[in-house]
Structures are given as C-alpha cells and as structure tokens.
Amino acid sequence: MTETFQGTDPSQLDDHAFAVWAAEQAGAVLLEVRAAADERGLEGKALKDAGDAAAQEVLARVLGEHRPDDAVLSEEAADDKVRLEASRVWIIDPLDGTREFSEPPRDDWAVHVALWQDGDLVAGAVAQPALGETFNTGTPRQVPARTADRPRIAVSRTRPPAFVEALAAEIDAELVPMGSAGVKVMSVVRDLADAYVHAGGQYQWDNAAPVAVARAAGLHCSRVDGSPLVYNEDDTSLPDLIVCRPELAEEIIAFVRAHGTD
Structure with a gap:
C-alpha cells in the first residue's frame, strides 16, 4: 500500500x-x-x-x-x-x-x-x-447505483441492536453482519451494504474518518435523529449515527423518530 x-x-x-x-x-x-x-x-x-x-x-x-x-x-x-x-x-x-x-x-x-x-x-x-x-477523501469512491433488490444494513456480527432488526422488518431490508465501525461504513461506500445505523454507543474516533470518507463519496451522514455529527467536542462520546445512500435517509430517520432506539 x-x-x-x-x-x-x-x-x-x-x-x-x-x-x-x-x-x-x-x-x-x-x-x-x-x-x-x-x-x-x-x-x-x-x-x-x-x-x-x-x-x-x-x-x-x-x-x-x-x-x-x-x-x-x-x-x-x-x-x-x-x-x-x-x-x-x-x-x-x-x-x-x-x-x-x-x-x-x-x-x-x-x-x-x-x-x-x-x-x-x-x-x-x-x-x-x-x-x-x-x-x-482525496480520491473518493463514487458509489454506484444500488445493485441489491432489497436494502442491506450493516450490523455488528456479535450484537445487532433490536431496533435495527425492527427497522429492517419495516423497510424489508437484509442485515449484513461484519466487524469494525469503519468497515461497516466502508461497506456502504463499497456497495456491500446500503446503510449502517448505530445507536449502541461510539466515540468521535470510531466514526470521524469513516464519516469523512463517506461524505466525500456522496453518502448521507447524520445522527439517528437527522441532526449533524459534530466533532472535537469536549465530550468524546458520539453515540449514534446513520450512514446510508441518500435515497434511504428520510425513511430511516422517520422510523427512528417514530420508534426510538430502545
């Protein structure tokens, strides 16, 4: 490399x-x-x-x-x-x-x-x-048109959150288990998934670089309620995020606002 x-x-x-x-x-x-x-x-x-x-x-x-x-x-x-x-x-x-x-x-x-x-x-x-x-971000990927018939949501391979399982049922999505937070975000960049939705607790270092890369690729990035992701805050916790294809953002945010993440 x-x-x-x-x-x-x-x-x-x-x-x-x-x-x-x-x-x-x-x-x-x-x-x-x-x-x-x-x-x-x-x-x-x-x-x-x-x-x-x-x-x-x-x-x-x-x-x-x-x-x-x-x-x-x-x-x-x-x-x-x-x-x-x-x-x-x-x-x-x-x-x-x-x-x-x-x-x-x-x-x-x-x-x-x-x-x-x-x-x-x-x-x-x-x-x-x-x-x-x-x-x-210097040579960003251009995410291709979606290739899957059903939306694919990247989730933890050991502890997928229940609210994401409910979201998947609501939008007829498939859950795709995999490792690190960065890898999950890159799976959306790589067209291996269409969304990564997380609310189980993260820190700024868990998603800063992945979000920068995802934004450069043209993906939607926000908190689960649709508010902006803010970095270099005193509190290093940044507990939730959505990274997804732009066309899925409104539906995912609406589900979270209606049902929460508990």
Whole structure:
C-alpha cells in the first residue's frame, strides 16, 4: 500500500494524502504484528493489546514529526484538552475492530485517520490493511447505483441492536453482519451494504474518518435523529449515527423518530 509514497517527504503531502500515508504506516505495522503473533505467542487480548500499542506508537510518531503544530485526539492516548482551542485536530483510531484483528485471517478491521479543522472534518482515510485498500477523501469512491433488490444494513456480527432488526422488518431490508465501525461504513461506500445505523454507543474516533470518507463519496451522514455529527467536542462520546445512500435517509430517520432506539 505504501509504495505510492516512496521517496516523498510526508511533511509536503496535502492533508488528504497525508491521512492515507499515516493510516498505511500504521496498517503495515499491524500486519507485521499479526504475522509474528504465533512466534511471539500472542493471541486474544494479548494480540489486541499489541496491535493497539503498535499502531498508536506509529501514528503518534508520524503526526508529531510531520504535523507538529496540530492537536491529536486518539482512542489510545489521554485526551489533551488543548485540542479544544486548536484550529486543526487529528482524530484517530489506531486499530478499529480489535476483535477481528485478533482473529486471523479476518480482514474486517481498520485504521482511522481524520482531520478536523475550524469546525468540520476536512480530510480522512480508512485503511483496511488485510484487504489491501485505503479509502480516503482525496480520491473518493463514487458509489454506484444500488445493485441489491432489497436494502442491506450493516450490523455488528456479535450484537445487532433490536431496533435495527425492527427497522429492517419495516423497510424489508437484509442485515449484513461484519466487524469494525469503519468497515461497516466502508461497506456502504463499497456497495456491500446500503446503510449502517448505530445507536449502541461510539466515540468521535470510531466514526470521524469513516464519516469523512463517506461524505466525500456522496453518502448521507447524520445522527439517528437527522441532526449533524459534530466533532472535537469536549465530550468524546458520539453515540449514534446513520450512514446510508441518500435515497434511504428520510425513511430511516422517520422510523427512528417514530420508534426510538430502545
């Protein structure tokens, strides 16, 4: 993945390309951690922890070196409140989908790198290293016309929420189980699903980069009540979202407003 940037000074990359480069640097290290897991005796929680630590170290280092004036909000680091006064904040999830990462050869885990600037997301990349792809805002996917007869809703493979099952019944949709939040959003970008609807609790780093990429691809992104997704807030919780094809948004939001998410 990273061959594209060989010989390039990352400090000179624009923010879109830098997000890709940074996500792929972390992704390459995660693949190395996974490949060496048997030799190091890593499995389960130990493999998850090793992946989190390795990817955080890479992203912290490259951001500190090549974007030293920017603030950072990361799942794997203490929340430095200086970000609340900063005009540029990188919102990162070094390893989204630790469960799937710890279950080789699953590919439904990701690295999230997003840039918030002056009130909104302006760049982002979601790397799926085991898939060999990085979805990004610099060269966004153009989502093709829907190919499925019934709407497909991406859901957790371990704990699909009951309200989404009720939504699926209401709009005659099929539920498609898969791993990380980023992978679920990218499944809509990739036309593997038509919507991802979540209300079980997330944080800004879980969806900032995926939402930036999904917006660039022309998808609808909002809270489940239709209100905007807001980032770099003091409270890092961002518990619910909808990412879907624009033609499904009104119907999904109307269902949630009528029935709630309990």
